[in-house]
Amino acid sequence: MTANDGGSTGQQNRPLRADAQRNEDRLLKAAAAAFAREGANASVKDIAREAGVGVGTLYRRFPSKELLIEATYRHEVEILCKAAPELAASLPPGEALRTWMGRFIDFMATKHGMADALRVVLTDDGEQLQTRARLAAAVSHLLATGNDQSAVRPQVKAHDVLMALGGISVMTDTERRPDLAAPLIDLLLHGILTS
Known part of the structure; x- marks a missing residue:
C-alpha cells in the first residue's frame, strides 16, 4: 500500500519521494515474507534488516x-x-490463471500468518467484502479473457473459483503441505x- 492510496499511516494523500517509496515497497515485501513464514510474531527488527533499512525507517x-x-x-x-490484467495480457489464458492462482495461494499464506492480528486490525466487515469483490473482479478478468479465446468453460464463475x-x-495450511497447492490448482484448472 502506498501513501496515496488510502493507507492508515496518517500520510494518506501525500505521494512519497521515490526513495521513500522504494523503502516502503521493500518493507512491505519483507513483511509479507516474514508474516507468511513466522506469523504475526515476526520480528520487526528482522523485517527491517531483510528490507535493508533501519528500524527507525x-x-x-x-x-x-x-x-x-x-x-x-x-x-x-x-x-x-x-x-490479473497484466497476466491476462502477457500469457495464454491457462498460464495466466495458473500463475494468478499460485500468487493467490501465496497471499493466503501471508494472510494466515497474520490472521490473529488481522482479526483485531480489520474489524470492518465492509472492507472484507470489498476485498472479496476486488479479488472476484480480478478472477472475472482472467476468466473473461479465457472466454474470449474459447479457453475457459463459459459456466465458470469467479466466486466459485475463489471458493475453490x-x-x-x-x-x-492445515496439512502443512505447501507442495499440495500446485497439483490441486492443476485439478481445479x-x-x-x-x-
Missing part, C-alpha cells in the same frame, strides 16, 4: 506493528488485483479450461 512509516500488518495485507491485495482456491489454501 520502519517505525517512521509504520508507527506500530498493527499498522505494518494492515498495510502489508492491503499491499498484497493490491498486488494480486493488479496482476480458499479450500486449497486451507488444505495446504482441469475443470475450468476447455482443453
Whole structure:
C-alpha cells in the first residue's frame, strides 16, 4: 500500500519521494515474507534488516506493528488485483490463471500468518467484502479473457473459483503441505479450461 492510496499511516494523500517509496515497497515485501513464514510474531527488527533499512525507517512509516500488518495485507491485495490484467495480457489464458492462482495461494499464506492480528486490525466487515469483490473482479478478468479465446468453460464463475482456491489454501495450511497447492490448482484448472 502506498501513501496515496488510502493507507492508515496518517500520510494518506501525500505521494512519497521515490526513495521513500522504494523503502516502503521493500518493507512491505519483507513483511509479507516474514508474516507468511513466522506469523504475526515476526520480528520487526528482522523485517527491517531483510528490507535493508533501519528500524527507525520502519517505525517512521509504520508507527506500530498493527499498522505494518494492515498495510502489508492491503499491499498484497493490491498486488494480486493488479496482476490479473497484466497476466491476462502477457500469457495464454491457462498460464495466466495458473500463475494468478499460485500468487493467490501465496497471499493466503501471508494472510494466515497474520490472521490473529488481522482479526483485531480489520474489524470492518465492509472492507472484507470489498476485498472479496476486488479479488472476484480480478478472477472475472482472467476468466473473461479465457472466454474470449474459447479457453475457459463459459459456466465458470469467479466466486466459485475463489471458493475453490480458499479450500486449497486451507488444505495446504492445515496439512502443512505447501507442495499440495500446485497439483490441486492443476485439478481445479482441469475443470475450468476447455482443453
